[in-house]
Amino acid sequence: MARLAERTTRIAGSATMAVTATVDRLRRAGVEVLDFGAGEPDFATPDAVKAAAHTALDQDFTRYTAVSGIAELKRAIGDRYRADYGVDYADSEVIVSAGGKQALFNAALSLFGPGDEVITHAPCWPTLPEQIKLADASPVLVRTHAEDGFAIGGRAILDAITPRTRGIIINSPCNPTGALITEDDLASIADAAARQGIWVILDLCYEKLIYDAVPHNLPAVLARRCRDLTVLCGSASKAYAMTGWRCGWALAPAPVIAACGAIQSHSTSNVSSITQKAAVAALTGSQETVRAMLDEYRTRRDNLWQWLSADPRLRCRKPAGAFYMFIDVGDVLSGLEPGGFRTSTEFAQALLDESRVAVTPGEAFDAPGFIRISYATSMETLREGTERLLAFVAAHAAPIRRAAAG
Numbered sequence: 001m002a003r004l005a006e007r008t009t010r011i012a013g014s015a016t017m018a019v020t021a022t023v024d025r026l027r028r029a030g031v032e033v034l035d036f037g038a039g040e041p042d043f044a045t046p047d048a049v050k051a052a053a054h055t056a057l058d059q060d061f062t063r064y065t066a067v068s069g070i071a072e073l074k075r076a077i078g079d080r081y082r083a084d085y086g087v088d089y090a091d092s093e094v095i096v097s098a099g100g101k102q103a104l105f106n107a108a109l110s111l112f113g114p115g116d117e118v119i120t121h122a123p124c125w126p127t128l129p130e131q132i133k134l135a136d137a138s139p140v141l142v143r144t145h146a147e148d149g150f151a152i153g154g155r156a157i158l159d160a161i162t163p164r165t166r167g168i169i170i171n172s173p174c175n176p177t178g179a180l181i182t183e184d185d186l187a188s189i190a191d192a193a194a195r196q197g198i199w200v201i202l203d204l205c206y207e208k209l210i211y212d213a214v215p216h217n218l219p220a221v222l223a224r225r226c227r228d229l230t231v232l233c234g235s236a237s238k239a240y241a242m243t244g245w246r247c248g249w250a251l252a253p254a255p256v257i258a259a260c261g262a263i264q265s266h267s268t269s270n271v272s273s274i275t276q277k278a279a280v281a282a283l284t285g286s287q288e289t290v291r292a293m294l295d296e297y298r299t300r301r302d303n304l305w306q307w308l309s310a311d312p313r314l315r316c317r318k319p320a321g322a323f324y325m326f327i328d329v330g331d332v333l334s335g336l337e338p339g340g341f342r343t344s345t346e347f348a349q350a351l352l353d354e355s356r357v358a359v360t361p362g363e364a365f366d367a368p369g370f371i372r373i374s375y376a377t378s379m380e381t382l383r384e385g386t387e388r389l390l391a392f393v394a395a396h397a398a399p400i401r402r403a404a405a406g
């Protein structure tokens with residue numbers, strides 16, 4: 001076989017999606033698995049959204065559309081951001097893409113290139129650094145820490161800026177930590193970006209999943225300070241339980257959107273015409289379903305946290321947003337005898353093999369020593385899975401207790 005392109009040696013496949021693939025494989029083989037890996041809502045897409053898709057089909061709305069999306073949807077996105085954040089984006093400043101993932105990828109390809117450094121924060125969603133690498137730029141990861149709830153500190157980001165810094169990507173609420181950046185921290189980043197001509201990309205894919213009424217008008221902070229350098233990326237996936245429909249978007253100055261559109265025109269073209277009609281219904285219809293899902297996630301989060309607190313070796317805080325509990329299992333790992341698992345990847349594998357519970361190891365997010373539990377799953381699954389996890393930890397950490405007692 002001829003050799004693969006050099007860029008394939010610089011990137012790794014999605015470790016989060018690998019967990020989903022393993023669960024699928026086991027289930028097809030008849031093995032019952034409790035899945036805490038999936039990074040997607042377990043709810044059905046709201047009825048009104050599905051009805052809009054049926055109508056689109058019935059009306060034969062099945063042809064190519066404009067690459068950047070139908071005008072109706074671009075307006076719906078602009079209107080949503082105006083209503084939610086008070087920011088103004090014209091149709092020429094909006095593009096519809098195949099999920100937030102493609103919106104972010106288009107932006108990375110449009111803005112970054114060889115020799116550029118792009119700062120983001122870790123633990124992070126693994127796609128962000130990989131996309132930076134696919135754009136031939138270098139990711140610079142600023143570490144956030146469990147001790148302060150993985151706060152995304154403005155100072156730490158500013159300290160990482162060098163003359164080669166070309167962009168800063170902020171993900172708030174953050175996957176996997178659930179942390180939010182404060183408006184003040186983002187303002188300090190925006191001011192530096194404006195002074196030094198650095199792009200700021202905001203990944204808002206979990207923007208509708210914030211549990212308390214804390215200030216989080218990040219689009220307005222950026223619009224006031226560095227609008228010309230700002231790219232907002234959002235998605236219908238998590239907010240409207242539409243992961244499979246593949247609909248996300250970017251809002252940015254028209255030249256950036258034009259560049260994203262050119263790239264998209266030569267790769268995937270438009271998002272499915274049917275999906276686009278469904279997304280219009282999602283964005284313009286009642287937002288009651290979004291609120292109802294958030295309420296259910298909050299209850300799950302609180303219960304899960306309560307159950308996990310039964311074992312102090314599973315150290316975690318209640319996340320402020322998204323639907324993940326990010327747990328420090330370092331105490332379990334360090335106490336094991338030789339031959340036990342020593343990394344969170346080994347921990348996750350053993351938990352799957354022995355207890356049939358799938359979690360995502362921290363290594364997937366550049367955070368060894370942690371595991372991520374997605375609570376976008378039913379309360380019964382959460383309860384049963386947590387019991388198995390607690391039993392698993394008790395079994396494997398028993399030597400520590402005996403050693404401590406002795």
Ligand SMILES: Cc1ncc(COP(=O)(O)O)c(C=O)c1O
Nearest residue numbers: 099100101125175205235237248
């Ligand atoms: C932080 C973050 N950003 C963006 C996305 C993209 O999601 P989608 O492409 O489904 O919109 C995800 C998906 O898991 C995510 O976790």
